[in-house]
Amino acid sequence: MGAFGAMPSVCCDLWERIDPHKTMPNGVQEKHLLWGLFFLRGYDTEERSAHAVGDVDEKTYREWSFLFVDAISFLESDVVRTPACLMKISLITQGS
Numbered sequence: 001m002g003a004f005g006a007m008p009s010v011c012c013d014l015w016e017r018i019d020p021h022k023t024m025p026n027g028v029q030e031k032h033l034l035w036g037l038f039f040l041r042g043y044d045t046e047e048r049s050a051h052a053v054g055d056v057d058e059k060t061y062r063e064w065s066f067l068f069v070d071a072i073s074f075l076e077s078d079v080v081r082t083p084a085c086l087m088k089i090s091l092i093t094q095g096s
Contacts, residue, residue, distance in 0.1 A: 003052075004034050005041035017078065018071045028064075035061055036068025 004011065011033060020028040035053050042049065050061035 003041065004037040006037055011037070014072060014075070017075055018068070023071065024067055032064035033068050035065040036072065039065040039069060
C-alpha cells in the first residue's frame with residue numbers, strides 16, 4: 001500500500017470510475033489522484049504534504065488533492081459495502 005494507502009489496482013479502479021479527463025480541469029494527471037490519496041492517508045499540513053509528493057507549490061497540491069478527495073467521496077455508494085456481519089446483526093435486531 002505504501003504512502004497512498006491503496007493498492008495499485010484500487011488506484012486504477014478509482015481513476016477509471018472518476019474518469020478525470022472528462023470530469024476535471026485540463027492538465028489532470030495520475031499523480032493528482034495519488035496526491036488526494038496521500039492527503040487522505042496522512043492528513044498532514046499542506047506544506048509538508050506538498051514537499052513530500054515532489055516539492056510542489058502548496059496551492060497546486062491543495063487544488064488537485066481536494067478535487068480528487070471530493071471525487072472519491074462521491075463514489076461512496078458505489079464502492080463501500082456493508083459487511084455481512086453487520087447486515088446479520090441488523091436483521092436480528094429488526095426481528096426482535
